[in-house]
Each structure stands twice: as C-alpha cells, then as structure tokens.
Amino acid sequence: MASMAAVEKSTAASVQTIAQSNPPQVPPQYIQPPQTRPFCSSARAPAANIPAIDLSGLDPTHRDRVRVRAQIGRACRDWGAFHVTNHGVPSSLLDRARAVGSSFFGDSSMDEKLAYACDPSSSATEGYGSRMLENDDSVLDWRDYFDHHTLPLSRRDPSRWPSSPPDYREVMAEYSDRMGLLAKQLLGLISESLGLPTLCIEHAVGEFYQNITISYYPPCPQPDLTLGLQAHSDMGAITLLIQDDVGGLQVLKDGEWVTVEPLSDAIVVLLADQTEIMTNGIYRSAEHRAITNASRARLSIATFHDPSKARKISPVSELISDSSPPRYREVVYGDYVSSWYTKGPEGKRNIDALLL
Ligand SMILES: O=C(O)CCC(=O)C(=O)O
C-alpha cells in the first residue's frame, strides 16, 4: 500500500499516542464492522503457511534454476504470496532495518516524529503518518507508518528520513538497493515460470518506482474488533516484506485468512495488482491484511516496486492469443493509483474494475 502518506493529515492523532494512554477500549473509529473483524468470520486455525522457496538453487554452483522456477510458478498460481530464503540479502541488513525502524517508533519523542510528518500540501509525500485516506470516514487502521521514496535515485532524499538513530538513513538506503535487486531477480523468475523471456515483466514495468513503508502497530486493547491494516492488495508490481517475530500478516487463501508465521531471515513476496494485469490473471495479486494483538507492538517493512505514473500497463502480448484473449483493460498506472485513493482498497475492488 504505497504512498498512503500522500494524503496524511499531519494533525491526526497517532495510534501510538492513543495506545500509550492505555484506553480500556479502542475509540469507535477503529472498530471494524462485524463482517471484517479478524476473529468473528469463518476464520479457522491456519492449516497452512505460505510456501517457502529456497533461492540457494540460483547459485551458479547449484544450477537448480529449473526447480526454483517451478516452485515460484506454483506459489504464484496457488497463493500470490510466498517466503524466500537464502535470497542473498544479508540477515544482518534485515535486522538493522528492523532495528532502526523500531528505534524511530519506540525511542523518538512524538515531537521528533512529528518533525517528519507528511505534508498534505506538498508533492513530497513521504514521512510519518497514521491515516490512509484524506476524507476517511471509513474505519481507521490501528497503525502508524513512515513512508520513504527510495527509487529511482532522483526521488531519494535521505534528509527527509529520520536522523535518529544515526545509522537510519544509511541502513534504509542500503536496504532499498538490495530490495530493488531482489525484486528484479524475482520478476525474472516469475517471467520464466510463465515461459516468458527473463526480462519480459521487468521491461513491462519499466523503471522501478520504489517506496518503503515501515508500519508500526502498537498493542491494541481490543484486537478482536480492530485491524492493523484493512484487507487490500498492493497496487504496484511486486512487494517484498519483512516482519518481526510478533506476527500479524494474513493472506486470503480460498476465502480463509491464513496467518503468515514469521520465518527468521526470510522475505515475504507479495504479487501486486499490475503483475496480475501483466500476466493476464494467470497469477493473481495477494489479498492481505494485518491483525493486531493486545500485548506486543509489531513492526513490518514493506518495499513496493511500482511502474511510473505515466506507464501504461496491459496483459503482455506473449500471453494473449485467440484462445486466451485479454482479461484486463489497459490502464495508465497513475490513474489506477488515483482511483485507489479515491475509493479505498476494500479487498481487490480496484483491479476487479478493470476486468473485461
Ligand atoms: O504489516 C504488514 O504485515 C502488512 C503491510 C502491508 O500490507 C502494506 O504496507 O501494504
């Protein structure tokens, strides 16, 4: 859910401030209607976790690309979400990214945080915030966030990111670079898994517009009535996400919410809406949400890889034939984003509107 910061009201109360006052109940704006509450639907104990794919097979000494590609294809078809392990990003970098994020949310004063509040009147939309939509009369998420513009490099200005802890900016810049490389590698495997040339989907996306959102979910007094982040699919091409050991990410699978159990050092891959369009719906974007808990604050870091706003996205021509006609209308990515922010996510409503 990139760049929600665009429409942040810097005066809105942070969820952390509400949580720190130890209310016995959540304020009414945070109470979900019965049908979207986390534990009152048909939710059962999770029978499965998302698949975990070991990328060490890509190492030239293993030469196991065929196996990895097949596993990726299966995970994309069945889930639209999977873990990758042995992905080449040092676990120390993942730990440092989580550490600087926790330090900003946990150790900085509210004044220090508000110094980076998103400015709704400026085109620089990154920063600290809490609300998602400008005229948000829908239920609010139990979440604060910090949104960073990271790629292309012309968008990256670390002086707009926290200066404390002192290594924050350096860590996030390195993290951005490593996630961008991994996203390209994964789009290559996803292309190959469909019998497409390796660079097919990457070229269809064009230059990556990458945003990184650190989400902070304070402990919530009524987790059964509240969502950390409402159900949605991400707008762009591919999202790479890491979480801490608290857990709270859920993916919708065959109508059931499945909890993505934290897997140490792994990275969660979520297919996003433009990949669903480009693959003509052979691969679907993952619908996901975050739940809260009463005892421990949770942190996640989502790295979104999107086309530029001007980019036109449509099913790739190699996948279109008389027997498989296009299933989605062409869309200018910027128009897709605008409509998403106007209507709100509500599951996969936005991409469903493009179905032919
Ligand atoms: O916190 C999470 O695990 C989910 C975050 C997410 O889905 C998003 O930022 O778009």
Ligand SMILES: [Fe+2]
């Ligand atoms: Fe998301």
